Amino acid sequence: MLMELSIRNFAIIDKITISFDEGLTVLTGETGAGKSIIIDAIGQLIGGRGSVDFVRHGSKRAEIEGLFSIDNGHEIHQLFTDLGIETDEDETVILRREITNQGKSICRVNGKLVTLAILRQIGQTLVDIHGQHEHQQLLQSDKHILLLDRFAGEILERAKAEYRKLFDNYSRKRDQLAQLTENAQEMIQRLDLIQYQFKEIEEAKLQPDEDVSLLEEKKRLDHSEELYRTVHGAYDSLYGDGKGLEWTMAAMNQIEEAAAIDEKLQPLKETIMNSYYLLEESAFSLRDYYEGIEFDPERLNEIESRLSEINQLKRKYGESVNDILEHAAMLEEEIDTLNNRDERLQQWELELESIARDLLVEGRNLTELRQKEAENLKKEIQKQLKNLYMKDTEFKVEFLEKDVQLHGLLNLKKRPPATKDGMDEAVFMVATNKGEPLKPLAKVASGGEISRMILALKTILSTHEGVTSLIFDEVDTGVSGRVAQAIAEKIHQISFGSQVLCITHLPQVAAMADTHLFISKEVHNERMVTSVKPLVKEERVEEISRMISGAEITDLTRKHAGELLTQAQQKG
CATH class of the missing domain: 3.40.50.300 (P-loop containing nucleotide triphosphate hydrolases)
Structure with a gap:
């Protein structure tokens, strides 16, 4: 709250x-x-x-x-x-x-x-x-279907979610078909363009993550002298005369003698021995690394040239080599689609028809649920209106006929009658007096009646x-x-x-x-x-008296206000 x-x-x-x-x-x-x-x-x-x-x-x-x-x-x-x-x-x-x-x-x-x-x-x-x-x-009839759905609650929301999945799939497939049936000359121009783009990427012979590996190699070549100096220095610090490994071996020999005297030192001896052999292995790896460092200006030029070529492709097709390769795959698929346009068009029409049939089934299921809930809403509304002194009012949710035949759904040149919320249009119909025909709420209800309709709906919908x-x-x-x-x-x-x-x-x-x-x-x-x-209570009496009589407050209006408060407490 x-x-x-x-x-x-x-x-x-x-x-x-x-x-x-x-x-x-x-x-x-x-x-x-x-x-x-x-x-x-x-x-x-x-x-x-x-x-x-x-x-x-x-x-x-x-x-x-x-x-x-x-x-x-x-x-x-x-x-x-x-x-x-x-x-x-x-x-x-x-x-x-x-x-x-x-x-x-x-x-x-x-x-x-x-x-x-x-x-x-x-x-x-x-x-x-x-x-x-x-x-x-x-009074806006296009809002009535939403009010009905809110009343129906979770069961209808689940059905609507299933319907929307199919509708989104249908819409995507329909858009693909629309693109495929565009002007033939535009299709030819599009094919020429994407074939050129695909050929440009294909001739580059890109490899996945190639830009990443080339940048790493370039960094090593740019700093090869510094790498040689620092790695060789690290090796020399471990393996030179009087350096790290010699002192570690001396420590290992001494702790070995001490452990022969006191068994408690045995774990420490094992640790130092293991450390020595690990350091020795690391020293050999450092030696192998610095001996393999190349000073290769020619290779550096090759890398820079290749990266320049890749960067030009990035400006056109993606932020990384992997993005470019993914774009190329999409181009290849589109080329195949356009080259086999008639076959693909037939295939997609069949797919769209299948999706549309499923959509129609889910849409009809949604309609049936709404019609069932509309009857429940009718009973609840009339019950509430009776309490609000509109006992002769008749209420009904009327569903408008819509052309939801399959040929309508498959018409690729016009929007289908279905929407993401279903195939239904609903209007609240009322007759406020006996013997009158049902008419749209907007045409028959007065201001006071609309107020009571709102309260009736809020009483019903507040729990939802x-x-x-x-x-x-x-x-x-x-x-x-x-x-x-x-x-x-x-x-x-x-x-x-x-x-x-x-x-x-x-x-x-x-x-x-x-x-x-x-x-x-x-x-x-x-x-x-x-x-x-x-x-507080006394002040409420004065204010309610003012609301009853206006500017002039009398003992009679105060008495009436007090009675209203007393009745309210009893009913509360």
């Missing part, structure tokens, strides 16, 4: 630090006090698109930092391992983002600099923000997501009365399994909170600043 959030110089926020707890935390306050700005700051912290407009006027940079606690089994651990980021022993994660007044973003995770893309990848595993834009996403914090930014827009109470209870229900932060204008939602934060703004040093204050 999000344990602490620090914000500096962000929009109208000068400097605030907010601590958060588990359960449901609501943020309330007058319009324009800065509630949504706090959510905007969290959005930036998890990789949202930055802007210089977020930097407080007159400041050089805006700074946002968040401290998160994570469970042992959270997916972020594997993500950190893949990215080389260390996790603290106390299972905490610190995200930090700075946005300069020049528009530059500086992102850190546990102190390590990361890209904005990585910050976003990590942030999306920790926080899930649902605001007014989610209303629009729910694994994020540490859910944030609702005024998703209760457009509702009142008993519907507002139902939404409050639904949001509170979601908070049982995860931390929920909620900006709300509904007193029913505020009353259900485990923690109530009041956001206000005031003028300080001729600048508007935002502040955050946790409310």
Whole structure:
């Protein structure tokens, strides 16, 4: 969960630090006090698109930092391992983002600099923000298949992974065929080019790692005099008169006499004797080495000429001889393909057909799984909507017909109807009143109905997501009365399994909170600043009274607020 959030110089926020707890935390306050700005700051912290407009006027940079606690089994651990980021022993994660007044973003995770893309990848595993834009996403039919897949969970993800392997294979083979069926004149030109390149490499008669061995030999020849001097000197230090081996032999003879007297010295005698014979063998090897050193300027010229030839090939075909040889092998294969174009084309078409048939089977399997899960989602959604006073609403996931016949998949001149996510398109269909036909959600739902649809989906999907914090930014827009109470209870229900932060204008939602934060703004040093204050019970009564009646608070509204809090405690 999000344990602490620090914000500096962000929009109208000068400097605030907010601590958060588990359960449901609501943020309330007058319009324009800065509630949504706090959510905007969290959005930036998890990789949202930055802007210089977020930097407080007159400041050089805006700074946002968040401290998160994570469970042992959270997916972020594997993500950190893949990215080389260390996790603290106390299972905490610190995200930090700075946005300069020049528009530059500086992102850190546990102190390590990361890209904005990585910050976003990590942030999306920790926080899930649902605001007014989610209303629009729910109205976009192309997002519905993704929501269905999230509901289906692991069983569908495994099937999708198998399908994607085949789809990637199909796409590669399809691209190869497309290249092979290009303009004949271009093919001839391509063949001439790669034949020339292959011949140039072939005539060089390169050997694996030849450049490495030549450089080593060149280094020895360049320093042959120094090698002779130093190796001969090492030999002479061991084998000359009165040098190392003579003294070692003297030590060996003396310790041998001593060991004959005291058996405890026997191991030491063996060590010195072994050392002597090893040194003697090393001396003979040194002698053989320096006697074999060649002063061969002609060979050095040959090596330099060969390396020059190799370097020219490197500039064209690879960074090493092995890279050049690998490139030559690829050229040879392409030459064979182009020379036997008709045969290869027929072979690849057969291969593509086989892959396409398998792809079609996996795609249909994916469709069947989705259709089955769509029925389950329908039951769950209608159950949740009933609790939100939409009992007459009918919900259905409708799959659109797509041409997924084999000839369509094998059409090499057009993109196949399949995508990497499958062959399905799905649309959420609803009828909000009895007797009405099912229509796309975007065409029939009001703002309040969309809010309830989002909450119904979040109630169902929250167990599948694994994020540490859910944030609702005024998703209760457009509702009142008993519907507002139902939404409050639904949001509170979601908070049982995860931390929920909620900006709300509904007193029913505020009353259900485990923690109530009041956001206000005031003028300080001729600048508007935002502040955050946790409310105790009496203060909560006053704030909920304000939410009920507006500016004028009466004893009656205070009594109503107290009743809401009492009812909330009983239901909690």
